[in-house]
Amino acid sequence: MDKHHDDDQKPEVVHADSVTPDGSSGDAEKGVARSRPTYVKTKEEIRYIRKVGWTFLPFMTTIVMVQFADKSALAIxxxxxxxxxxxxxGSEFSWLGSIFFLGYLVFQIPNQILVQKFPISRYLGVAIVIWGAVMMFTAMGNNFSELAALRFLLGLFEATCLPCIYIIIANLYRREEQTLYFGIATMCQGIGSVLGNFVAVGISNMGNRRGIAMWRWNHLIFGALTVTLGILCFFFLVDGPRYWLLRLTPEEHEIVDRRTKDNAVIRTKKVNWAHFTEALKESRLYLILLAAIGLNMQNGGLLVFSAQLISTLGDFTPTESILLKIPGGACACLFSLLGSILARKVGQIAYVGILMCLISAAGCLILTIVVDGPVKLAGYYLSWGMSGASALLAATIGNNVSGYSKKIFYNSVYVAGTTIGQFIGPLLMLEREAPRYLTGPIVFTVGNIVALICFIINRWTMARENKRRIANPPEKETDVSLGLTDIEDRNFLYRL
Structure with a gap:
């Protein structure tokens, strides 16, 4: 990188991936080793980042919000x-909640290949249009069979969303920036919950207009909004650092080159099957899968049954039950953002993830022990600490997996884990235990503890490997254009 800058540029010096020999974060002045040298973030690069933010973030946040609102429409x-x-x-309703995630899971394998074969903006845009149409057709369902088929299709096409968003974030942002943006993506799911609930409040007050039931209006409105969003994404979603909408200057092209080297990710349309094989041999893949399942059982169970659970805590009208769901979405946003900012501030992804797991487990434990009343409602809100843990689990992949096909595979396995957890969750809310639903919260508490243990083991494994690499450094820098994985690239140090 060019070290000569004019005085008026006031460059921001950033220490990249500083790690002490024991694997913890450290200060550059204390003799730590790094996976790459200190870089200087100039005013031009800061302007480029702002340009990316203004063009990409509005689409990213809207896509994730609408996706979550569409998924949670059944709960409302x-x-x-x-x-x-x-x-x-009641049992059929549980299955409608779970079958969505079955479709979501089935599509993860073809999604890994398709996301590499086609431009992401075009691919995701088409998928959004299709699931928006499915939402509108769901409003025409009249029995369990029809609704089950439509929920399966909704899950099938929504399965494209998060893996695409995660890989775009990994392409656009440096590793040290990514934790925040993974947090924002997870936070937007909470905002989507709030958005969906506010719209539902309006629908609950308008009644069965034109002879159409209120729940059908909910699906029609969000379906139409989703189709419109899909069309816009097809043409305008920024899916790479050189996307035409960014209108890069020659200097910004050089900035992109440097940032790509820092990310250690080069996009390619060729699927590298060796990356999949390498990933399948790694214990951390299965730990991430297990942690995702453990965290997301409550996401599925409490999401689908939240309005019903809240309605049993008092003599609430449908509108009041929906309004009381809104703080849950707000808590999901808060924990996602808090976890991401705290992890970036202290430089400890795993430890902050463990803290979020403890908060979530405490909330689930309250749901288990307390029969009813305001304290039980507080437990429901605290349980959304899992959003912060989920954001940091996604950030672990973004920061610590290199090789394009391998990163896509890891993201797909993570999403598969969240899907399996969300599929299991509603089935644990047993109809015979209504309104308390004791089995679900007990299992959800255990799931958070399992995720906590996975964070600990993964951190220890990566810290041990960092120590080995620091003790035996390679003789030359890595050529990022080779598209090496984090195992092949011995200059790569894991962010803990």
């Missing part, structure tokens, strides 16, 4: 008349 439908209108029972 429970108090908007879906039971009475379609004749389904």
């Amino acid at each position: 439908s429970a108090v908007l008349g879906i039971y009475e209108d379609t004749g389904i029972g």
